[in-house]
Amino acid sequence: MRLSPFAFFKAGGSALPGYRLSLTLTLAWTGFFIILPLSTLLVYPWQSGPAAMLGALHDTRMLAALWTSFSCAGIAAACNIPCGFLLAWALARGNLPGHRLADALIDLPLALPTAVSGITLATLYGPHGWLGALLSLLGISVSYNKAGIVLALMFVGLPFVVRAVEPVLRNLPHELEEAAHLLGARPWQIFVRIIAAPLLPALVTGFGLAFARGIGEYGSVIFIAGNQPFKSEIAPLLIVVRLQEFDYPGATAIALVLLCISLLSLALIGGMRRRFAVWSEPA
């Protein structure tokens, strides 16, 4: 059956009941909880005139904060690629002893409320914390600077990479590696051509999810970051600062940029994923 636009509320292409009721309720709920709130972001910054909006976008403190969020999220996601790959490998292929426990522990950063991870990481890596004291022996200070932000973002982003890579690794046929080995491939050749190539879409997804999460992350970062303007101030925190100054248009401008970056990066990942998937498809 073909649907005309006028049949929107009638058919639904199915003989099941409840279409109109459930669609109406779903549209009402998403309308009030998604469309209405997000439309404020699109409209509010322009209410005081386009000049004000453009002025807000030129604010150097905002650009610094956006750059901090962007670069730290990128570095953290990149660092999570090898770490996440190692853990995914150990879980999927390595017969890791205690793999059930390890598997549950991987999800811990997702389960831990962000405020709890925030104060915990700040204490743990602070100058007197267990790991902070260890690192300061090596002359590394991670609290109250960008290294602390990267560390916190690595912690919250790790599960995304592991969970994206692990199922693909598990389903990768073992025979391919053995065949490559028999055909005389070196271990690194096997790794690059047989294992890494089909994993690329999963790695890109993991990177993208960790990055998108990192850009907007607030609770787990602000306690360890030190929050110095122009140095270790992340964009979400600057939104809060602007709100405390009752500068709503300024806060909204940052929010709009932040939203665009995360949507853009997610769209980009979707595109790259499709491309790599075609490229790495077994011939």
Add this chain to the structure above:
Amino acid sequence: MTRYIVWAVSWLFILLVLVTPPAMVLTEALKDGLAASVATLSDPDAQAAIWLTLKVTCVAVTLNTIFGILAAWVLVKFRFPGRQFLQVLVELPLSISPVVSGLVWLLLFGAQGWFGPLLEQWNIHIAFAVPGIILATLFVTLPYVVRTVMPVMEVQGRDAEEAAVLAGAGFWQILWHVTLPGVRGALLSGVLLTTARALGEFGAVSVVSGHIPGETETMPLHIENLYNGYQSVAAFTMAALLALMAMSAVLLRSAPDWIARLQEKKA
């Protein structure tokens, strides 16, 4: 040989990065002994924060579960123009910064917001009050039930429901007796994820709450307040309690598996 190195490095990494934080929470909470930390929980502001968090979580989980089931039903069982767009919209809160998720409610209901001044005339307060906290929590937890239930409903197909229609069943009967029993596990998982997120939401709630101790402070906000006031034991005790609640919600998702395994052993 390589295998042993991978094992050693993996466990070292897990211990250093993933096990130390919860261990740290416990040791910091129990620094002055169990009695001292339990005593911090009897503080009236702490109790108010715990109650507020439980209340907000209950409301958010109930409403978003009902919505999630209906949205999954309409998105999976029917085909209509704009269906994919609706699906993207429903999942949008997952990719939005928590702070932005709070900000949008201020832009709607704050003193400088679209509807704030209007509601002020009728003496209705949403921003910097409990309703705002509930709205922000509803926003961030909206996608979880839909996302977990949809794939399972997809696999289920429509045959059973269509048979039920022929047998004369109505919408609610089909939903209750045919569809929901088949997605029980996924629904439980979605509800528990919603619970964990609602309990621990910090950024969004922090923006709309107004931080009035004893009134609009949820557990995560109270933790921040205590931590910034150098009340370390109290902060980490509350953190331990909150982490325990959220983590048990996440772990409980595998409860059906445990029960199935137990029954297998018995049989």
